Amino acid sequence: MSFTTALWQxxxxxxxxxxxxxxxxxxxxxxxxxGGLLGFERAHVGKAAGVRTHMLVTLGAAIVVLxxxxxxxxxxxxxxxxxxxxxxxxxxxxxxxxxxxxxxxxVGITTAASIWLTATLGIVxxxxxxxxxxxxxVLAFLILTLVGRLxxxxxxxHLAGKAESAEKPPH
Numbered sequence: 001m002s003f004t005t006a007l008w009q010x011x012x013x014x015x016x017x018x019x020x021x022x023x024x025x026x027x028x029x030x031x032x033x034x035g036g037l038l039g040f041e042r043a044h045v046g047k048a049a050g051v052r053t054h055m056l057v058t059l060g061a062a063i064v065v066l067x068x069x070x071x072x073x074x075x076x077x078x079x080x081x082x083x084x085x086x087x088x089x090x091x092x093x094x095x096x097x098x099x100x101x102x103x104x105x106x107v108g109i110t111t112a113a114s115i116w117l118t119a120t121l122g123i124v125x126x127x128x129x130x131x132x133x134x135x136x137x138v139l140a141f142l143i144l145t146l147v148g149r150l151x152x153x154x155x156x157x158h159l160a161g162k163a164e165s166a167e168k169p170p171h
Contacts, residue, residue: 016070023128024066031062031125034137035118041144047111049096054118061085061122069127082123089119114144
């Protein structure tokens with residue numbers, strides 16, 4: 001057997017049928033799309049974890065649940081894989097949270113939460129629940145954009161008013 005024949009057999013032996021391959025491609029594409037949507041919002045507001053990070057997290061999470069499904073693992077085994085994935089993503093999210101001691105602020109919590117949510121959306125897409133993945137992504141996008149603006153307008157102005165009144169001496 002030639003090297004090229006062996007190489008082809010090694011790579012093609014595990015390929016699913018054309019129909020299964022189409023399903024895999026659709027699920028992975030949806031995972032990438034929903035990750036990209038949330039990553040776009042994070043990048044738009046200047047966060048370090050942007051489009052590529054969120055797309056990679058959703059893609060990875062989708063693959064993590066697709067592979068066990070394709071090789072016929074039990075749902076209990078897949079459940080443990082999902083649990084481990086979400087725990088591991090928590091560590092990545094922890095890495096984007098920074099404590100700025102001089103300003104007494106903690107930043108990055110929303111980005112960490114979006115990374116964790118992005119992983120769950122990847123898992124959802126990987127398991128074939130594409131509608132749920134799309135709805136979840138749209139709701140998350142609305143939370144990040146509209147609720148974020150509302151939060152800045154209402155709470156930010158309120159806090160800014162407190163800071164101004166604290167700086168001014170009483171009459």
